[in-house]
Amino acid sequence: AQTVTQSQPEMSVQEAETVTLSCTYDTSESDYYLFWYKQPPSRQMILVIRQEAYKQQNATENRFSVNFQKAAKSFSLKISDSQLGDAAMYFCAYRTRLASGNTGTASKLTFGTGTRLQVTL
């Protein structure tokens, strides 16, 4: 079974600075997705970024980027130029990639325990 570990229960960053959230996972599969989700106090789960395991290039979305180390099974999230609105719980998640042409059997997301990010002035 896949497991996802987030070893940082809480992190703090000053506005405009950069912060990195850690995530490691364990799997015997070679093809999968990794995600970072953000959950602000409104409790809405927001997809921040997605990485496909077969892609060597690290995913980026504006101020958010990942450092994906497949051999080390590590998937960290870097937030640059932190803003007050970035304050939230961040969850790392894993999902098996769908077989080619098979869109009807998506497997479940496995979540880490989350990291609470505080952004200070």
Add this chain to the structure above:
Amino acid sequence: SAVISQKPSRDICQRGTSLTIQCQVDSQVTMMFWYRQQPGQSLTLIATANQGSEATYESGFVIDKFPISRPNLTFSTLTVSNMSPEDSSIYLCSVVPLFLGEQYFGPGTRLTVT
């Protein structure tokens, strides 16, 4: 992406009663899931809602306690039956749109059982 709505957004219920939560998506999706998030915790999958057939439940969750319906590709319901205070949680609907890898979440239903 997909726009997902859930009703109700929150409710306070008495012990022993049942609550049905609705999830509506603005487009057809392949998979719909129901998650539970207990206070201060991560998300735990309850079940996969299968269109036209019985839901697939995760270990620790049973149909008698959490009956699920999915009559079509855009709608599902989760019922929390015979509630106890331990059922106080946020319940989230989640979907995988057709031909996409992303998984999206509804706004959640905050349930408090007294």
